[in-house]
Each structure stands twice: as C-alpha cells, then as structure tokens.
Amino acid sequence: MTTDTHTDDFRARARGVVLDAVRGLVLAVAVLPCGVAFLVLTLLSVAFVPLGVGLVTTPAVLTGVRALAGAHRRLAAEWCGIRIPAVYRPLPASGNPFRLTFALLRDPQVLRDVRWLPVAMTAGFVTALLPALLLFYPVEGFLLAAGLWRPYVSDGGTYWYAFVPVSGQGTALLAAALGAVILAVAWRLVPRLLPAHFRLARAVLGGDAELAERVRVLTETRRDAVDTSAAELRRIERDLHDGAQARLVAMGMDLGTIEMLVERDPAQAKRLLAQARRNSAEALEELRDLVRGIHPPVLAERGLGDAVRALALRLPLPAEVSVELPGRAEAPVESAAYFAVSEVLTNAVKHSGADRIRVDVLHTDGLLRITVTDNGRGGAALGAGSGLAGVERRLGTFDGVLAVSSPAGGPTLVTMEIPCALS
Structure with missing residues (x-):
C-alpha cells in the first residue's frame, strides 16, 4: 500500500x-x-x-x-x-x-x-x-x-x-x-x-486595484448604512406618531373630560378613567414594542444566542435553535445579526410554506456564521424587491455576506457571515 x-x-x-x-x-x-x-x-x-x-x-x-x-x-x-x-x-x-x-x-x-x-x-x-x-x-x-x-x-x-x-x-x-x-x-x-x-x-x-475595489465597496456600504438609518428613523417617527403619541393625546383629552364630569356624572367619569387606563397600557406596550424594534432588551442583557431563541419562540411554527458562541460580539454586530435573522425568519414564515425551521449560530475562523434552514417550497432569491436584499445591505455594512441556496421544491438555506471577534 x-x-x-x-x-x-x-x-x-x-x-x-x-x-x-x-x-x-x-x-x-x-x-x-x-x-x-x-x-x-x-x-x-x-x-x-x-x-x-x-x-x-x-x-x-x-x-x-x-x-x-x-x-x-x-x-x-x-x-x-x-x-x-x-x-x-x-x-x-x-x-x-x-x-x-x-x-x-x-x-x-x-x-x-x-x-x-x-x-x-x-x-x-x-x-x-x-x-x-x-x-x-x-x-x-x-x-x-x-x-x-x-x-x-x-x-x-x-x-x-x-x-x-x-x-x-x-x-x-x-x-x-x-x-x-x-x-x-x-x-x-x-x-x-x-x-x-x-x-x-x-x-x-x-x-492598487484591490484597494480601489475596497474603497468602492466601503462607499456603497456606507451609503446603504446611511439610507438604512434614515429609513429606520422615519419608521420610528411614524410608529410614534400613529401609535403611542395618538393614544397619549386621546388619554389627555379623556382626562380633561373626566375633570368636567367627575362631579356632575361620576359614572361616566369612571368609564372614561377606565378607557384612559387602557390607553395608557396600550401606549406603554407600543413603546415597549418600539424599543424592542430598536434594540431588544434581551439582546442587550443576554446576548445574541438568547435573543435568537426568543425570536424562535415567537414564531407561529416549530423552530430549532443551536448556538455555539464562546463569547459576545460587539453590540453593533450583534444588533445587525439579530435583525438580519429576524428578517430571514419573517420571510420564511410568510413566503416559504415551511412547517419547520432551524437556526444555527456559531463563531469559527473569525466569522460569526448564522444559517437559517426551512423545509418550504424553495425559490427564494436575492434581488431587487426581495426582503433578502435588505438583509444583504445590512450585513454589508460590517463586511458581511449573504448566501442563499433555494432550489425549487426546497429546502431553503440562508447563510450569513460577519467577520468579528468575540469578547
């Protein structure tokens, strides 16, 4: 031999x-x-x-x-x-x-x-x-x-x-x-x-062609990051205006009415107080949802692994999560990875027709690698109009890449990689 x-x-x-x-x-x-x-x-x-x-x-x-x-x-x-x-x-x-x-x-x-x-x-x-x-x-x-x-x-x-x-x-x-x-x-x-x-x-x-290409990529990702930040600010402003702000205004009007009715019609005043209490509770819940959309508390407190597990628990279909992270990445990287996973999971639930999803999160060779697999109908692709294009831009801000394998009939495998070090 x-x-x-x-x-x-x-x-x-x-x-x-x-x-x-x-x-x-x-x-x-x-x-x-x-x-x-x-x-x-x-x-x-x-x-x-x-x-x-x-x-x-x-x-x-x-x-x-x-x-x-x-x-x-x-x-x-x-x-x-x-x-x-x-x-x-x-x-x-x-x-x-x-x-x-x-x-x-x-x-x-x-x-x-x-x-x-x-x-x-x-x-x-x-x-x-x-x-x-x-x-x-x-x-x-x-x-x-x-x-x-x-x-x-x-x-x-x-x-x-x-x-x-x-x-x-x-x-x-x-x-x-x-x-x-x-x-x-x-x-x-x-x-x-x-x-x-x-x-x-x-x-x-x-x-210096490689340097020129690097400058071009950085210019594009910086522009994408600015556009994404501006869109996020507009979304927060819209959510505040249409949600919590409207409920707080209605609650203020109810309290003014209650001041006038408290002596003349105590029963009506009590009903308005109950309505104001419901408005305040709903406004508080909307503010919490808004804060969760900006930076989820579980992500800040317990890290990316537990935040992804929390995402999976809120899905309307069974999801299995495997996490192998010996430490934590920087907060901006964790945030980008979290929202990228959230967007991919949302797309899978809405469009794939899957009945099971698996998420694997690990860090290897200086890369944070996340894979999301579903057993749906397949056919997912990167491109204009696709929700995955936004995920690709979000990852590109950190030199990350997105790869999609989704043959007709499934399964769909979405792989995200972000260069980073863990603390």
Whole structure:
C-alpha cells in the first residue's frame, strides 16, 4: 500500500511538472507576439489621436488589451489559483469615439494593462518559457549520449551542450549527466515558476486595484448604512406618531373630560378613567414594542444566542435553535445579526410554506456564521424587491455576506457571515 501511494504521488507530480511546462510554453508562445502587436498598435493609435484616426483605432486596440489581460487573469485563477484583481471604470453610455477614447485613456486599470505588455514580453516571457526549457532541454543531453553528437562533429567540429563541448562519447556522457542535473532542478523548480509568472503579472496588473475595489465597496456600504438609518428613523417617527403619541393625546383629552364630569356624572367619569387606563397600557406596550424594534432588551442583557431563541419562540411554527458562541460580539454586530435573522425568519414564515425551521449560530475562523434552514417550497432569491436584499445591505455594512441556496421544491438555506471577534 505504501509503495503504491508513493508511486501515485510520483506520477501525479510528474504529470504536474509536464503540465506546467506545457502551459508555460503556451503562454510564452502566445504572450510574446500578442504583447508586441498590442504595444505597437497602442503606441501608434495614441500617437494618431490628434489627427483623428486614433479616435477610431484606440478604443478597439485598448479593448483588445483589456481582453488579453482578462484572459491572463482567468488563466492565473484556473491554473494556479492566483487571483489578479481588476477594477475598470464604467465606459460612457454613448458611442461618441472622443469620449470613449479618453475614458479608456484615463482609466487607471487600462493603463496598468498597457504597462503590463512590456513586462509580459520580457520578464514574463522568460518566467513562462523557463519551465519548458528546464524540462525539455535535458532530453537533448540524453540524445547526445545516445550518439546524436556524431553527425555534428563528423568534420572535426565541436557540439556545445550548455557549457560542455561534446566531441566524443566521453563528453557526450558528461552532457547526459548535466541533463540529469538540469532535470532534477526542473523537478524542484518547475512547479514554482508558473506561479511566479502569474505573481509577477499580479504585481503589475493588480496594482492598487484591490484597494480601489475596497474603497468602492466601503462607499456603497456606507451609503446603504446611511439610507438604512434614515429609513429606520422615519419608521420610528411614524410608529410614534400613529401609535403611542395618538393614544397619549386621546388619554389627555379623556382626562380633561373626566375633570368636567367627575362631579356632575361620576359614572361616566369612571368609564372614561377606565378607557384612559387602557390607553395608557396600550401606549406603554407600543413603546415597549418600539424599543424592542430598536434594540431588544434581551439582546442587550443576554446576548445574541438568547435573543435568537426568543425570536424562535415567537414564531407561529416549530423552530430549532443551536448556538455555539464562546463569547459576545460587539453590540453593533450583534444588533445587525439579530435583525438580519429576524428578517430571514419573517420571510420564511410568510413566503416559504415551511412547517419547520432551524437556526444555527456559531463563531469559527473569525466569522460569526448564522444559517437559517426551512423545509418550504424553495425559490427564494436575492434581488431587487426581495426582503433578502435588505438583509444583504445590512450585513454589508460590517463586511458581511449573504448566501442563499433555494432550489425549487426546497429546502431553503440562508447563510450569513460577519467577520468579528468575540469578547
């Protein structure tokens, strides 16, 4: 069994080395001519922009450069698992060649793509070609030992293999030994060279694209947070105006009437007092509900786990809750997670047709992960008009993510993750 395992490992590594060498050769053969062609065309197109011809050719050429860089990014991800970020600015909606040309020329990501072309033609070409050279060059040394040198030195000349002058069988065997050494080096280095090629491309193509993407996401989440806060304030104001405030106003009017009736009609005054007491109790209950909607007391006092359990107890269908939290997250994170769970549970009760729900809350690998599963009809999806879109925006404020798996016929699995540390 151990011998078979070692044999399988050797074969898998050998296949990987050969595959990397072939892939590097393909990259070298493709990138060099494409890079030269696009670099020359880019320089010529930009040079002719003042004459008007470049306004027609530049967008097409730069679009081609973007496509070439995009193909390189896809290969980096597929072959080596290396992600090269790209953040392109949106192009103008109109087809005006002047606006399109200068929009492309002002795009930092397009300029990074253009700067990558000479790097791809030089250092990129070498790092792509080197795996194939290291792997296939030893074959020539082995062929020399088999007699390949004879036709080349028949006239008394010398055949050079690297730094070994081959002029007889002895030196041919020395060339084969050198080929074996190169092959051993290839066995070690080839699996590292192709990733090095793509890391070089990432250093040039990526640049500050990841930072720009981060800024864009933060800008969007900040805008969503402001919009959500404004909507929440409007809801609180509306609930106060239509609920507790109206009942308190009615209670004040009843008390004024009672003052006038207390001596003339004590029975009517007692009835109004009872009504005022009911209004005060209802106003108090509405205020409690309002406070619970802002920040539930159970969440502040006992934490997210017990708050989710309390949510489950109020559902009109059976719900199972599992909590594995060794500590508490910060209050804003707990609040966002609580209301996200509340919204997901509300959607499940209203729309899923489920008869059972399960909620799992745990913290692992620096993430607060919450999953809500129901056995309903499925079909839930993120998008405009969906209640889940609001949950996604709420989580996005804290760099959280929302994933939904809801095939037709169910079940529906909603997963929420928020990066955080527990106290």
